[in-house]
Amino acid sequence: MDDDIQVFADDEESRDRQFVxxxxxxxxxxxxxxxxxxxxxxxxxxxxxxxxxxxxxxxxxxxxxxxxxxxxxxxxxxxxxxxVLALGYALLSNLDVRKVARPYMEELSEYAQVSVSIGARDRLSVVYIESCRSSANVTLRLDVGSRIPLATSAVGRALLCGLPQGERDYLMDHIRLRDEENWPRVKAGIEQALRDYHERGFVVSAGDWQKDVHAVGVPMTGVDGERAMAFNCGGPAFLLSRERLIGEVGPRLVELVHKVEADLGRA
Amino acid sequence: MDDDIQVFADDEESRDRQFVxxxxxxxxxxxxxxxxxxxxxxxxxxxxxxxxxxxxxxxxxxxxxxxxxxxxxxxxxxxxxxxVLALGYALLSNLDVRKVARPYMEELSEYAQVSVSIGARDRLSVVYIESCRSSANVTLRLDVGSRIPLATSAVGRALLCGLPQGERDYLMDHIRLRDEENWPRVKAGIEQALRDYHERGFVVSAGDWQKDVHAVGVPMTGVDGERAMAFNCGGPAFLLSRERLIGEVGPRLVELVHKVEADLGRA
DNA sequence: GCATCATGGTTCGCACAGCGAAACACAACG
DNA sequence: CGTTGTGTTTCGCTGTGCGAACCATGATGC
Known part of the structure; x- marks a missing residue:
């Protein structure tokens, strides 16, 4: 998990006189x-x-x-x-999405007994921007700042789905390079996500990241300073059957994102 | 609040060949x-x-x-x-104090209807490492990563009290340089804090930082990687009279810190 | 329309600051 | 004592960051 997507200067077009x-x-x-x-x-x-x-x-x-x-x-x-904390806080406090989405997230989290989070991309990971756990669910210890993989998690795939083709291809290329071995499986997962997204409006990761974690994800496009973000909603597999995920939780998360987008649109 | 305590090279002993x-x-x-x-x-x-x-x-x-x-x-x-979030999270997840202190903090927060936080020093500010608000108190919007001044807040003064004389003097010197004008008042506050700390075990800031905020602070010494930290406990002035602050909340915060120190000691 | 000015951003050579191989210093072992 | 693992110093070469000049825009003027 070292996540170097473009780290030191002497990559590609070496001699980038701009790069310090x-x-x-x-x-x-x-x-x-x-x-x-x-x-x-x-x-x-x-x-x-x-x-x-x-x-x-x-x-x-x-x-x-x-x-x-x-x-x-x-x-x-x-x-x-x-x-190091000083840096991150200035970012968080400026994200309007957090304030707007929080109540909706709590509602869904409590209602469905799952955790709901917002993620943004950093290199080949997703970092949590906001997160709320249901009162029941203490299993997953993921808080603001946590990192999870872009390619196999629900938020990650949702993020990918929300990007323009070009950027997505670029990232997928890097994901492949990082792990040639598992690429076929990973690729299939992302392509399935794209189909799911177009058909249903949300993507699914049922055990693809962690065996016993089921989750759905929905991208949010073009708000809050053009930053790409995505929501997810997940929990332990034994609580979230595939049916519940697709029939109940997914659609509700889509609805949640619509509400947030609407609220931000007129803000 | 620009907080430059030692920023660019050409300070003091200029030509620090080690400084990038x-x-x-x-x-x-x-x-x-x-x-x-x-x-x-x-x-x-x-x-x-x-x-x-x-x-x-x-x-x-x-x-x-x-x-x-x-x-x-x-x-x-x-x-x-x-x-930028990636950096901060690695720090937070490694702080044992947070896990240990959390339950005690929640208890005190709920019981006394105040917010309880842990702070660490960064330059001439305190940044919150952990924080919990009581269910009632929504007034103060301070979360992990927030910054408040070292010299006038309760946590800040507690931190100062917890430091060895030398470091404290060094910092106070910088505080003076930053704001000569208010120095006499600020200095008096810190000296009062030192007396309070030695007499009662906690320091008080009743409106010294923000007019309508009353708080007490207690330093925690020499645990968790030698990092200096302090706890505070505060709320709106109208809820926290000076008497309550000194008679009830302060002593309880001292007790809290003792418990945390004990728990960490044998961890 | 073309000047004018203002403002933000980017080039480009030169001087020097910061890089890194190798040398040095200092431990902790056995 | 070597030996192996640290962290720091030296010093020549290179790459980096500075400033002045050079482009862009875009807002004004008449």
Whole structure:
């Protein structure tokens, strides 16, 4: 899950005089910290990024001075510091969708005993922009900021369906490159999603991402600063039969998105 | 609230051969987006940062390619993209305090009809790491990632009280430099907080940050990767009289922090 | 219509800052 | 003692970021 879709400069049209490498590398450093990695040493960071040691030194030094990393004297390791939160919050607080959609999401979540979320694309993942769990369902621990795969999850596929052909092809190409092995299966899933979307207005992922998770997804097009987003609605398989998913939950999610789009349209 | 405590290289000991300027600037660009600023143009960014135009161009170009910014063709402006969330989430998911403290916080919040939060320092602000509002209290709209001032808020002062003398002095110095005018008042507030903290175990901010907000704060020392944190507990002034604050809510918050520290100690 | 000015963005050479191979320093082992 | 794993320093070369100039627009004027 390293998700490099376009990371360092010397890709393709190398020599992009506009691309500043130091910045990209610094940010890539911050991304090395995944849930579960509390503390990382310079050496570990060098390993993960493939960058030379002195470079890492300089970058960590810089990030520490800026308050994005903290340094543990005793262990000689770095960990994320509060600064990184500053960035994300400005984004969240500016998204009107969240305020508008929240009540509808809570309603659906409570009614159908499922979790309902909004996701946006980042590289080859989806990150949750907003999420609410039903009171019953504590199983899935996914909150704002969580990442799930673009190709196999319901939100992910919905996002893909909402994009113009060209962009979708571009992304699918990268998905293929990342995992040639499973590509046939993954591709079939996305194509099925496209058919579902055109026929019913929502896509389905019944166990394609996680075996015991069933979910539906609906894209939302062209609102809130042109950002592509999608909604999903899912839960443990034993609570959400395929029939319920298609007959009941899917249509309701479509309706939800319509309401949100309408509310945003006149806002 | 621009919070520059140590931003660009040519501060103090100029010529820090370890400091990567490009990285610092890129991150500073991202920080230009505050709640309320949905979209910014290159020109506006140049104005805010004071950086030359071509530099801004290259940085925005880079950040866009990396998925931290999105570009609006029509308006020629940039806005934050989902990538920025990726960074913060890895931090939050690694903080054990959150999981441990959550239930205690909910209990206190519900019981006293106040909001309870955890904050960590970033530059001269406090950012919320976790927060829960009581069912009644919708007035304060502060969520994870929000920033409030270090010097005048209850959490902020608690954080200061929890630091070793040296660091506290260093920060207070910067606070003074930021706002010479109000310094006497601000300083008095912090010193009062120190006395309160030593006498009672908690600090008070009754209208010092926002006129109609009363709150208490308690620092938590030396757990969870040495990160300094503090808890607060507050609400609208008319609900939280000074007496209630000091007699009832403060002591309970102290107790809460003790429980959390204990739970973390043996974890 | 063509000037004029204002404003935002992009080129392009030059100087210098930041990169990285290699060398260095310092631990923690056995 | 080597040996293996760290993190930091050195220093020549290269790539990056600066500023002045160069384009775009688009709003005004008459």
């Amino acid at each position: 490498n130091a910045l990209a590398r610094g940010l890539e450093l911050l991304r090395c910290f995944r849930p579960g990695d509390t503390e990382l040493s310079n050496a570990e960071l060098a390993r993960r990024t493939g960058l030379p040691k002195p470079t890492i030194s300089r970058l960590t030094h810089t990030l520490t001075k800026l308050g994005y990393l903290g340094f543990s004297e005793s262990r000689g390791t770095y960990r994320l510091a509060a600064g | 300027n490009a990285l610092a600037r890129g991150l500073e660009l991202l920080r230009c987006f505050r709640p309320g600023d949905t979209e910014l143009s290159n020109a506006e960014l140049a104005r805010r940062t004071g950086l030359p135009k071509p530099t801004i161009s290259r940085l925005t170009h880079t950040l866009t390619k990396l998925g931290y910014l999105g570009f609006s063709e029509s308006r020629g402006t940039y806005r934050l993209a989902a990538g």
